[in-house]
Amino acid sequence: MRRLHLATFATLVTAFGIAACATVDRPIVRSAEAQRELARLLDGRVAGQAQGCLQTFRTQDQIIVDENTILYRDGSRRIWRNDMRGPCNGLGRPGTAIVTRQVSGGSLCSGEIAQIIDTAGGFTVGSCSFGDFVPYNGPQRR
Numbered sequence: 001m002r003r004l005h006l007a008t009f010a011t012l013v014t015a016f017g018i019a020a021c022a023t024v025d026r027p028i029v030r031s032a033e034a035q036r037e038l039a040r041l042l043d044g045r046v047a048g049q050a051q052g053c054l055q056t057f058r059t060q061d062q063i064i065v066d067e068n069t070i071l072y073r074d075g076s077r078r079i080w081r082n083d084m085r086g087p088c089n090g091l092g093r094p095g096t097a098i099v100t101r102q103v104s105g106g107s108l109c110s111g112e113i114a115q116i117i118d119t120a121g122g123f124t125v126g127s128c129s130f131g132d133f134v135p136y137n138g139p140q141r142r
Helices: 002-021 032-042
Strands: 053-055 061-064 069-074 078-083 096-100 107-109 113-118 124-129 133-137
Touching (some): 032 069
Antiparallel strands (some): 053 107, 061 069, 069 078, 078 133, 096 113
């Protein structure tokens, strides 16, 4: 009888652990200021097909909107938007930097972990993972 209880307990703990790791779509809570900034940056642009990876040479011009969203300028016409999976605590705060370890060669991909590092102390203050990369294309110049 005791073995049955332990086996049941182990099954429940495993099931709970798996459920805790599952991702759930959650609404992004954004401040009014961040919402205005995001709208301003994407104004007049049309969203394209989401992609799982973005080549790292396209990630050089980074704009942190808030703890949820990073934009990457790709020339004058395209901006790539990434809504992180869960808020990335500390992202965009003064004295912090985002550190990534790309496991897919020359690309940054959905699901990869980003760490937020305190630049003065060198310790991690937050972490999260990237979502899909959505291109926003601007109008053609005449």
